[in-house]
Amino acid sequence: MKKETAHVAAQERIAADIMSLVLRVSFAEEVRPGQFLSVYSADGSRLLPRPISVCDADPEEGTIRLVYRIAGKGTAEFAKLTPGCVVEVLGPLGNGFPVEEFKDKRVLLVGGGIGIPPLYYTAKSLRDPVFAVGYRSETYLLPEISGRFETHIATEDGSLGTKGNVLDAIREDRIVCDVIFACGPKPMLRALKEYAGENNIRCFVSMEERMACGIGACLGCVARTTKPDAHSHVKNTRICKDGPVFDAEEVDLT
């Protein structure tokens, strides 16, 4: 974990407001699936880093790939980066998904919208995962995912796959699995936690929150937990440091 100057190797727009950025960094081989980076703006008026999850890493090339949504001025600035540009980053951060523990199990990777990217590198670390991905309408990363892994799709407008959300697709396609790894909006995580509970399946969720320090010092990004955690001693655990991945049973998603 260190702050360094990353070199942009490539960047392309893969959907209307979705960018894919490849960075050359010193720590590519350290990245674990589900971890994230803090990416810093070059504009001094934007102080806080943007947390962006790692979509893929290539330890041999020394590169990592970030797929992110242009959500505001900071990410709009990153979208302008071209090969040869540099950008300050800090990482890898957070705990990541428990891929070692469930490597040989049938893992269902559930992604909603911009929650899909971190599941790609996660899938590559598992033996035989299955994907359930949900989009509003326009898809991205789908060729890479469906070309390599069993993939079930839901779109809100019904333009592709099941019409509805990702849980509709899981039910409609009767996907069987041992464990769920999920990343996406909170209502999706809440529904999955309930589904996993009903079906006696373990479920791990990657959470999102606005962050400041990104390293566990400021307590800006916390998740409500069902029991006091070891660090905070209250029911507010740090997403950036103790997460972003939690056993769904440990977090209060209501």
Place this chain on the structure above:
Amino acid sequence: MIRTSVNIAGVSLKNPVMTASGTFGSGMEYGEFFDLSKLGAVVTKGVASVPWEGNPTPRICETPSGMLNAIGLQNPGIDVFVKRDLPFLQKYDTRIIVNVCGHSVEEYLAVVERLSDCAVDMLEINISCPNVKEGGIAFGTDPKAIESITKAVKAKAKQPVIMKLSPNVTDIREAARAAESGGADALSLINTLTGMKIDIERGTFAIANRTGGLSGPAIRPVAVRMVYEASHAVKIPVIGMGGIASAEDAIEFLMAGARAVSVGTANFHDPCISVKIADGIEKFLERKGIGDVNEIVGCAGNGGIYGTV
């Protein structure tokens, strides 16, 4: 050899740079980035007599050259702090300043008394947090309340006491004098300015607490002015803070009248910034041919560096 050490209430700091409470935890996370012994002091996040849960999320949002926060002083309580955090900090050759918070005078005193036999160099009493309903700023905006809580703390404290003042007052000099009358050994200022941001896409407050404390370079000119006013209103030393992000910023505060400075929000932009600031101050003094950092303290109101203005 340039002398960078400063003295606050009888406690010698190897350099005038410390961390601002709430931005640095108890130093553990930043200790992975640099040697904490390079700092004049570490000021811990506020510690209460029992664990505090803090506010709901979202707790933070970015604003131009700054940020709003309403963490609500989440902390694990004094027992965990003494058992876990203090031994960690004691491994370093730096001064330890514990920030103390409470909902009532009794709660502040419980922490102060608990720390009386601990190896802590100074106490910083947080009477200026804008994000908790009781305690915090409720004590920090009324001069009479400032004086009485300062007296109560001083009666129990074994270490020198720094009162941390709020900028959310009409006249910072009154607050500074009230703390001095109560027996404070030093002052620190400014805490955050109360602010608000509306998220227009959601049509509601950007942070769950509605209001939050504004920090970062956006507040720096206000902070420099208040440090100047406070330091010229009292005889006790003032620790200056508010948007310091570079050595140049820190030097402004020293020249305004601060004996030492704290680095806060800038830690979020660069985990090593506090050390860079300490180094940068030394380089500045070298460039100017000044042998002792204390020579520039308050020089702005005293004829400038060379006494010529």
